Structures are given as C-alpha cells and as structure tokens.
Amino acid sequence: MSKFIQLNKRTGETKSHMNQARKQGRIPAVLYGIGKDTLSLEVNEKEMLDILKKNPRAILQGNTSDEKVIPVIVQSVQRDAMSGNLLHIDFHHVNMTEIMDSKVTIQFSGEAIGVKSGGVLQIEIYEVEVRCMPGDLPTSMEVDISSLDAGDKLLVSDLIFKDGIEVLTDPNTVMIQIKTVHEEVEATA
Numbered sequence: 001m002s003k004f005i006q007l008n009k010r011t012g013e014t015k016s017h018m019n020q021a022r023k024q025g026r027i028p029a030v031l032y033g034i035g036k037d038t039l040s041l042e043v044n045e046k047e048m049l050d051i052l053k054k055n056p057r058a059i060l061q062g063n064t065s066d067e068k069v070i071p072v073i074v075q076s077v078q079r080d081a082m083s084g085n086l087l088h089i090d091f092h093h094v095n096m097t098e099i100m101d102s103k104v105t106i107q108f109s110g111e112a113i114g115v116k117s118g119g120v121l122q123i124e125i126y127e128v129e130v131r132c133m134p135g136d137l138p139t140s141m142e143v144d145i146s147s148l149d150a151g152d153k154l155l156v157s158d159l160i161f162k163d164g165i166e167v168l169t170d171p172n173t174v175m176i177q178i179k180t181v182h183e184e185v186e187a188t189a
Helices: 015-023 045-054 181-188
Strands: 004-009 026-032 039-044 059-064 069-079 086-093 100-109 120-123 127-132 140-144 153-155 174-179
Touching: 004 026, 004 045, 004 069, 015 026, 026 045, 026 069, 039 045, 045 069, 045 086
Parallel strands: 004 059, 026 086, 100 140
Antiparallel strands: 004 039, 026 039, 059 069, 069 086, 100 127, 120 174, 153 174
16 A cells, blocks of 8 residues: 555546546545445546556555545546547545455466467456455466466466465456467357
C-alpha cells in the first residue's frame, strides 16, 4: 500500500458540472465502505490512468480533503465506449484487519518452446480471484511459460502463492495453453 491518490470532495452533482470537471482532467468518483457514508469525490485523471496501468488492483492510500488517509481499492472503472476515456471511478474502503476477496493479474513471461516450434499460444485468463488479508494482496503473479511445449497447458492449480493467500478460482481452470497448428485448424473449421 505505497501509492497515494488525492481524493477531493466533489463540489457539484449535475451532469454539466461533471462534464466540465472531466474536461479539466478531474474524474468523478465515489467511495463506498462498510459502516461509512458514501462520499462523492473527484480524482486527477493522469494520476488515475497511471495507477490503472501499473496495478489496477492495488490498495491505495487515499488522501481526503480533510487530511485523513484512507486505504481504498478500485472497485470499478467506467469508460466511454468510443474513446476509452475515464468517466467514473468507484472506490471501496478497505478494512486492513479483515480478510478480503480480490483479483490478481497474471503476467506471462518468456517464450514457450512450443511457440518456437510452430505452436499457437492461447491465453484463457489474465487474472485469478484470491482471498487474503489486504496487506498480503500481491500486485501481480509472474508465470514463466518458456518450458511449455506444444500440447502443454498451465492450470490455476499450478500457481504457487505465499501462505495466507487462498485461490478462489477453480483450480482446474486453464490459464494458458500451447496448441498445435493441427488443433488450431480443427478449432477454426
């Protein structure tokens, strides 16, 4: 939880006010939490894009207008369907003393042997759901695929997380596989 984000109180609730804020680089946001009032906020667009690019599941230290620091996580992001621009962010207050469910991004590294010999790399999922204490939530999980040959696959059960992290995604779910060209042609037909 090392990244800070400024959470500014939203001054207007009208559609025109929110559109004007977006033009000025401020994205409307809401903060939800257990036992907490919902807060209408604005966040800096560039700051938010940087966070979403590096680690969209990070627990952030939200600095509020009244100088309180609140641990938050991005719950959902709304984007414009045509431009992809940020429209709205939902944050959720994180209780650092309670177990939480979240998702961890899987990053595949290396070049598979099977791809070098003509196989086709097929990624099935990019993230897995986990349950753990907020302080134990990994930013991502790197998986080396360089030893995979044609016909090989990696399952969720092949992931090794540190103690205290329970994987909720079905262990038999295929994360990535190397298909032979023959299999790929049959699948297309």
